[in-house]
Amino acid sequence: DGGxxxxxxxxxxxxxxxxxxxxxxxLNHDAMYWYRQDPGQGLRLIYYSQIVNDFQKGDIAxxxxxxxxxxxxxxxTVTSAQKNPTAFYLCASTHRVFTGELFFxxxxxxxxx
Amino acid sequence: xxxxxxxxxxxHVQEGEDFTTxxxxxxxxxxxxxYKQRPGxxxxxxxxxVKSGEVKKQKRLTFQFGExxxxxxxxxxxxxxxxxxxxxxxxxPMIYNQGGKLIFGQGTELSVKP
Numbered sequence: 001d002g003g004x005x006x007x008x009x010x011x012x013x014x015x016x017x018x019x020x021x022x023x024x025x026x027l028n029h030d031a032m033y034w035y036r037q038d039p040g041q042g043l044r045l046i047y048y049s050q051i052v053n054d055f056q057k058g059d060i061a062x063x064x065x066x067x068x069x070x071x072x073x074x075x076x077t078v079t080s081a082q083k084n085p086t087a088f089y090l091c092a093s094t095h096r097v098f099t100g101e102l103f104f105x106x107x108x109x110x111x112x113x
Numbered sequence: 114x115x116x117x118x119x120x121x122x123x124x125h126v127q128e129g130e131d132f133t134t135x136x137x138x139x140x141x142x143x144x145x146x147x148y149k150q151r152p153g154x155x156x157x158x159x160x161x162x163v164k165s166g167e168v169k170k171q172k173r174l175t176f177q178f179g180e181x182x183x184x185x186x187x188x189x190x191x192x193x194x195x196x197x198x199x200x201x202x203x204x205x206p207m208i209y210n211q212g213g214k215l216i217f218g219q220g221t222e223l224s225v226k227p
Contacts, residue, residue, distance in 0.1 A: 032212070040122075042201060042219040057127070058214065090114065095133060101146060101158040102203075 002027045006091050006105035013085070013112050021076045021108045023091035030095070032074040033102065037088040040072075046089075049074055056110060078110060086112045115140045115206055119218030127226050132188050132189040134200050134221035142204035145178050145185040147213065151198040159200075199223070 004025045013019045030051050035043040045058030049068040051109065063082025068074050074093075078085045089108045094100035116139045126132050136145065144163045148156040160169055162178035162185065169176045175188045185202055199222045203215040 035217075040222075043203075043217040045214055048214055049216075101161055102148075102156070104155040104157070107155050 004091055004093055004103055004105035006089075006108050009106065009109060011108060011109065011110045015112055016080045018077055018079050019110065021078070021089055021091075021110070023074045023076065023105060024072055025074075025091075025103075025105075026072060027091045027093055027095070027103060028071070029093035029103070030071070030094045031093060031100075032068070033094075034058075034064070034066065034074070034076045035090045035092065037090060037107075043090065046076065085110055115216055117202060117204065117216045117218040119202055119221055121221055122219060123222045123224075125224045125226065126192050128194060129191050132192050132196070132223055134187050134202075134223075136161035136185040136187075136218050138183045138204060138216070139183050140206050142206060143182075145182075145202055145204045147176060147187055148201045148203065149198050150220070152199065153157075154198075156201060188221075192223070194225050194227055197223060197225050 007022045033048040034046040036046055037043050046064050047055055047058055047066040049055035052068055052071050055066050055068050063079055066079045069113050091105040092102040094102050118137045122137050144161055145157040146161045150156045154171055160176050165182050166180045167178045173190045177186045199220040201217050201220045202215040205215055
């Protein structure tokens, strides 16, 4: 079955540690996105990539980094520079960059202890 | 910056009552998309509207896109407990140098009392 797989589902981290969230898709989509969701709030864009080896900052990129070495994969690293990293992180992809619907993974819930 | 505002933020209804959420953008959108997120889940695409003034129906759900392509609404007739969740609108600005990214509204959380 085609879809987007995010891992891990739940992650606990100590302050000062970097963590990497995995996002893999087998939908053959060119564009991939990372969103952050805080309780009671909408989705805020962290980074997005329209094609392999290219990515752009979203609205809240500070303290995060990404790579896009393969079409299928778009991992997100939450660095120690991110001041308030506890959140629900959603990865998404689309087959049409400007008008396509987003397909979301099930999300990764990060808690900083 | 570009914003998409959704109202209300929360709505509590009795099962069988109707529900409407409104979405307003500060800029013209090339299309509007609606997503539903069940509690503890991830957003799932419901529908996309492209044309000015477009109206689409999905069973008890009616979606509208405004004439100026800056506002939209989702109306649910006779709510059921299965409608519980948060409904998000989202749209890409007409200015394509934004890279096609969607701007999401804050969402409307719907709870339904049986």
